Amino acid sequence: MTENSNTAIQKFKENGVRLVACTLVDNAGVTRVKCVPIDRLASAAQFGIGLSTVFAVFAVDDHITASPGYDTPSGDMRLIPDLAAMVELSGAPGWAWAPVDQYDQDLNVMPICQRSLLKRLVDTAAAQGITFKTAFEIEFTLLTANDEPVHDGPGYSPIALLPLEGFAVEVVTTLEEQGIQVAQFHPEYSMGQVEMSFGALGPVAAADQHVLARTTIRRVAARHGFKTAFAPLVLEGAVGNGCHLHFSAWQAGQNLITNGDGPEGLTPTGEALAAGVLTHLRDLVAVYAPSVLSYSRLLPDHWSGGFTCWGHENREAAIRLIKGTAGSRDRAANMELKTIDHTANPYLAMAMLLGSALDGLERGLNLPQPLQINPSSLSEAEREANQVYRLPVDLGQAIDRLAQSDFARQTMGDAQFEAFLASRQLEWDSYGQMDQAQLTETLRWRYG
Numbered sequence: 001m002t003e004n005s006n007t008a009i010q011k012f013k014e015n016g017v018r019l020v021a022c023t024l025v026d027n028a029g030v031t032r033v034k035c036v037p038i039d040r041l042a043s044a045a046q047f048g049i050g051l052s053t054v055f056a057v058f059a060v061d062d063h064i065t066a067s068p069g070y071d072t073p074s075g076d077m078r079l080i081p082d083l084a085a086m087v088e089l090s091g092a093p094g095w096a097w098a099p100v101d102q103y104d105q106d107l108n109v110m111p112i113c114q115r116s117l118l119k120r121l122v123d124t125a126a127a128q129g130i131t132f133k134t135a136f137e138i139e140f141t142l143l144t145a146n147d148e149p150v151h152d153g154p155g156y157s158p159i160a161l162l163p164l165e166g167f168a169v170e171v172v173t174t175l176e177e178q179g180i181q182v183a184q185f186h187p188e189y190s191m192g193q194v195e196m197s198f199g200a201l202g203p204v205a206a207a208d209q210h211v212l213a214r215t216t217i218r219r220v221a222a223r224h225g226f227k228t229a230f231a232p233l234v235l236e237g238a239v240g241n242g243c244h245l246h247f248s249a250w251q252a253g254q255n256l257i258t259n260g261d262g263p264e265g266l267t268p269t270g271e272a273l274a275a276g277v278l279t280h281l282r283d284l285v286a287v288y289a290p291s292v293l294s295y296s297r298l299l300p301d302h303w304s305g306g307f308t309c310w311g312h313e314n315r316e317a318a319i320r321l322i323k324g325t326a327g328s329r330d331r332a333a334n335m336e337l338k339t340i341d342h343t344a345n346p347y348l349a350m351a352m353l354l355g356s357a358l359d360g361l362e363r364g365l366n367l368p369q370p371l372q373i374n375p376s377s378l379s380e381a382e383r384e385a386n387q388v389y390r391l392p393v394d395l396g397q398a399i400d401r402l403a404q405s406d407f408a409r410q411t412m413g414d415a416q417f418e419a420f421l422a423s424r425q426l427e428w429d430s431y432g433q434m435d436q437a438q439l440t441e442t443l444r445w446r447y448g
């Protein structure tokens, strides 16, 4: 423990913090928590908090499978809270929150620590002079105690906003008090659906903030009598909840997504990074959309990014280029990966996004032509000619593609790759045959 950490802990204590909720997100995309009293935090930060190693192979329903190294009830990992990322909670007196990294008992980083994987990829990018700015843009569904949507539309209307007004003010205030910069709030297209977006941050901070934002939203919503569902589909037949991931890449203070000679004004480096993300997309759908339920959302004509293509402001493309408004482009230009939903582990998904971008750079990949029309309107032959492919249509297909990706295996490392696949396989075996009504009923409260 450094003197700085002790001072930080002391300050939290003086502010009235009694308990610290320490969270990780597992391979099923479920957030798990262990809490320590503030007086135990210094010890936890040094020696960790115990948790079984089989959390690597948990499924969304808390059933447990096995993968090499994670196949017995013996084994303990140590969760080390990151004190630099710790936040005092607003509206939850006595509470603070901190994300953890997963270590073994010899204090080596566990190979299944998704947050540490992300840190390594951030460092790999930094060694090449590249930094990423990232932000999750989240959709979720608010239901009443009777499971009725809190608004019936029209989407984006003041009519739909009315029952949300009190919640909106309180949630924005609470998030801001916790240091989260809220960019926008609106009632979304689907019944009971809300969208919020946030200011861009470095990848680890953005993933941390994503975890904190979702638990905060749930807490504030509960105070208004609302239940919060982050599942990709909450109401049968409705439009789903996305969790789009915005990213820009920077080098020597320059945004690589704008002011370049490449297609649509990308710089050559920006193009290669984006091409890497697009090239690996089909293989990584199991990472970005890892639930059986994800495929009830990831449909053509749903603005959910179900095809491998990119385009300027094309909301049906998996990667939407956002150039920004004149005057703001240097700062604002970014890419949006639309395929991703809330069942993704934000650390793992972000790590694989960075990894694929860096692979694109290393291989000097180029983008195909940008697509400005709806990819579902193209014939099979036209899609083939434009390298536009439908993404896997169910988790089984997505698992098959991921299992064959050497790139994914190498980037994640064998242990994480096998553990992740095993946990996906268990869910596919358990829920692959369930109809949509049962699936939404079973899974809608498990995420976020």
Ligand code: GLU
Pocket (backbone or CB within 6 Å): 139, 239, 240, 241, 242, 243, 297, 302, 303, 304, 305, 315, 338
């Ligand atoms: N609800 C859509 C999705 O599932 C996104 C709609 C939008 O572009 O905001 O991703």
Ligand code: MG
Pocket (backbone or CB within 6 Å): 139, 188, 195
């Ligand atoms: Mg939206």
